[in-house]
Amino acid sequence: MNIHSLNWLKAAPVSAFPENGGACVMLNGQQIAIFNFALTNKWYATDNECPHKHEMALARGMIGDTAGEPKVACPFHKKTFSLETGLNLQGESYCIRTYPVKVEDGVVYVAV
Template structure:
């Protein structure tokens, strides 16, 4: 777990251009053999990244899900069975599915960067 006092080294990799990501939607980013779902929550001016796999049925689908909020908590709904997960913490908001992994995101010069703990 990352805490403020125990922050590991983050490697930022350029995922795509800002314009590649639909406003208020997601895309899937390939990082080696990993699949990362990247979301541009344009209404809130926020970017999020999570694992692309939905832990419920192990489907690579979260990037195709609808995003939104639940009591101001940003979330994504899996297209398969509408399990929802917090984009901020990765916590499952419906039922008892496992939480999902989240990644930090930043934008610079029109590009979107995803932060990987430890890096390549």
């Protein structure tokens, strides 16, 4: 995908997202979880819905890493997903979508 053709949507100011944690935004009727991975100074965006039991909860999950791969754990049953690829890290077949994120002038944007 050509990075310049992405349709960037304004999510919220940087201050709305706790350091090393996530928060949920509504963009075009879609719930997106955005994570401020301050330890590595990176941002990630994924679906807010956990595909395991279809709970709208990933933004409330804890983030961290495994073998250097950044991940989020769903607060419901601790299913973990890579923040880079969206794959389930416990080897289960469901996964989540990830979205490009950027920060400009203190505002977080997501390409949905």
